[in-house]
Amino acid sequence: MLELHSITAGYGRRAPVIRDVTLTVRPGESVGLLGPSGCGKSTLARVAALLHAPDMGRVVVDGEAARGWRHRAPRAQRTAFGVVFQQPRLSADPRLRLADLIAEPLRANGADHAARVRELADTVGLSTDLLTRRPHEVSDGQLQRACLARALTLRPRWLICDEMTAMLDASTTAALVGVVEDYRRETGAGLLAVGHDRVLLERWCGRTVEWGELVGA
Known part of the structure; x- marks a missing residue:
């Protein structure tokens, strides 16, 4: 509880x-x-x-x-805890590709991330080509999908x-x-x-x- x-x-x-x-x-x-x-x-x-x-x-x-x-x-x-905030552009490092953004919690905890990132990207509706882009190259909705995926990485x-x-x-x-x-x-x-x-x-x-x-x- x-x-x-x-x-x-x-x-x-x-x-x-x-x-x-x-x-x-x-x-x-x-x-x-x-x-x-x-x-x-x-x-x-x-x-x-x-x-x-x-x-x-x-x-x-x-x-x-x-x-x-x-x-x-x-x-x-x-x-x-997995947390998703209102404004994805304030909670995402603008230097990171979306794949790296999703992988942040896994890397911080020393876990393998490639397969988990692909799994979560598919779950939230991000295509493979979007994973190579940085926040300024995607819409608010696409970036929020990545932020939700990041929140779910550690289950x-x-x-x-x-x-x-x-x-x-x-x-x-x-x-x-x-x-x-x-x-x-x-x-x-x-x-x-x-x-x-x-x-x-x-x-x-x-x-x-x-x-x-x-x-x-």
Whole structure:
């Protein structure tokens, strides 16, 4: 289970962005987190994925309290998460070919990557010729496909999709949601999907939680 207990988090000396937020996601469950822009959803998503340390509260991953954040998190906890952000151009190294972008987590963990990259490229709908291109040579949708493939490389137990489809057209949105759902069904991974599109989240997720319901829960 992924458990966020009484999370308060912010950035530096400024006032906290979120205060006393509690949320749980069970293995295999798909939870949509619905709220307006600027309410703190993305900050909570980063805390959940062990990418941002909370000021107060605790994160529990599969029964074990988080023991670090970002690169200081233990490998077993850090690699339990696959994360896809809203803006692929801000989360992709512009110098890398798409094949290298997908392979980043595998290389960082000393794993062989060629076969896995080909498998994932096919899963997300990237042709072989696209894998040789760099981010400025592909569309937002193609780059987001590569970012989703990168999130799946280490077979995470938890997926965090933070406004993953906000910049995509309807057909690409449907394709990537389909990839996530196929992966979730096949592996039993849990999903936290963050967004402000109620229709999408309610169609996609088994449970949708509104931001206002979380504070002080």
